[in-house]
Amino acid sequence: MNDNGHQAQTQAEQQHMLRRAEELTRAHDQLHVPDAPDDLPDVSDHLDELARLVQDLSARIRGHAEPGQDAEEPELHEDAAFYWSWAAKRLAHATGLYAAACHNITLIRRSARRHGEHPAHAFIRRGAFAESQQHLTHTRDGLISARAALEIGAERLGESDSRLQAARSRSPHVHGDPAADGSGPVIGSLCSGYGGLDLGVQAALGGTLAWHAEVDPGASRILARHWPGTPNLGDITTVNWADVPEVCGSVTEGGSRSEVTVGVTC
Numbered sequence: 001m002n003d004n005g006h007q008a009q010t011q012a013e014q015q016h017m018l019r020r021a022e023e024l025t026r027a028h029d030q031l032h033v034p035d036a037p038d039d040l041p042d043v044s045d046h047l048d049e050l051a052r053l054v055q056d057l058s059a060r061i062r063g064h065a066e067p068g069q070d071a072e073e074p075e076l077h078e079d080a081a082f083y084w085s086w087a088a089k090r091l092a093h094a095t096g097l098y099a100a101a102c103h104n105i106t107l108i109r110r111s112a113r114r115h116g117e118h119p120a121h122a123f124i125r126r127g128a129f130a131e132s133q134q135h136l137t138h139t140r141d142g143l144i145s146a147r148a149a150l151e152i153g154a155e156r157l158g159e160s161d162s163r164l165q166a167a168r169s170r171s172p173h174v175h176g177d178p179a180a181d182g183s184g185p186v187i188g189s190l191c192s193g194y195g196g197l198d199l200g201v202q203a204a205l206g207g208t209l210a211w212h213a214e215v216d217p218g219a220s221r222i223l224a225r226h227w228p229g230t231p232n233l234g235d236i237t238t239v240n241w242a243d244v245p246e247v248c249g250s251v252t253e254g255g256s257r258s259e260v261t262v263g264v265t266c
Contacts, residue, residue, distance in 0.1 A: 013080050014154040016060070021154075023053060024091070024147040031098075031143070033136045037129050040105050041136075047102060050095040057088035078218075083153025087146040094142025101135035104128040186210050188247035190236060194222045210245040 027049060032041050064081035108125045115121035185207035189198045192214040202209065212223050213233040220232055233239045 010157050014157050017083065017150040017154040017157075020053070020056065020087070021147045021150040024087075024143050024150070027053070028140050028143040028147070031136065031140050033133055033140070034129075037108060037125065040108065040129075040132075047095075047098060050091070050098055054088065054092050054095055057084055057091060060084040061088060079157060080153070083149060083156070087149035087153070090142050090146035090149055094139045094146065097135045097142065098139040101132045101139065104132040104135070108132070186245070186247050188245070189213065192219070192223060192232075194219050195226055199226075210247055213239070 027046065031046055032039075034040050061081055061084045064077040064084065108128050111121045111125050111128075185201075185205055187198065187201060187207050187209045189195070189209060189212045192198060192212040193216075195212070198209055198212075201207070209227055209230050211231050211233055212227065213236045214220050214223055215235050223230070223232055233244065
């Protein structure tokens, strides 16, 4: 996927998060905390809506947590799944509290019909009402917390996209073919991970990346996206190094050497 496609997908995910955040705001504003037992809300007022939102967030998590082995933008899927699941956790907890409040409200009305002003049952109803107030207040707090998770997620996705674009603009050889430009060092990357160190070296020194060596499937997909023309050698213990473009050596302080090996110990 090109840069424009990546940006469009990121923006679409941000917009979806912000739309759901607006729905959570409306649910919060509409949820009433009664001041007295005579002001009890209808138990069915919001339960269906909260359950629908939980179901929607769960679907978003599944879509991003299991995008398929060949899915593009793996890091976007991982980040989005994190923020959707964060919001879903808060929302599910809030929905559970609302269900507990509904149970208490049902108990209060049932007790009032069956037992009237019997002192013992009136005492129980007062306790259930106070607990219902707490549950509904915490439900509202949970909705705000879930909304904040989505708003933070939308902001962070945008920041990640901006950092990626900035790194690419600083490093003109990120997508380069190692044979296409002889300027700067020829770089080989051992135990590459997601390529952060490689980006840093290219941003500082220029040059071209001749190869990666990474076995983790998720990290390998990220490398393939950022450096589509660069081979991934995989497991370094099985590589025939005689067939690999030579990048042994290091850059000296004066920059007189033209080859550098980048990586970390396995």
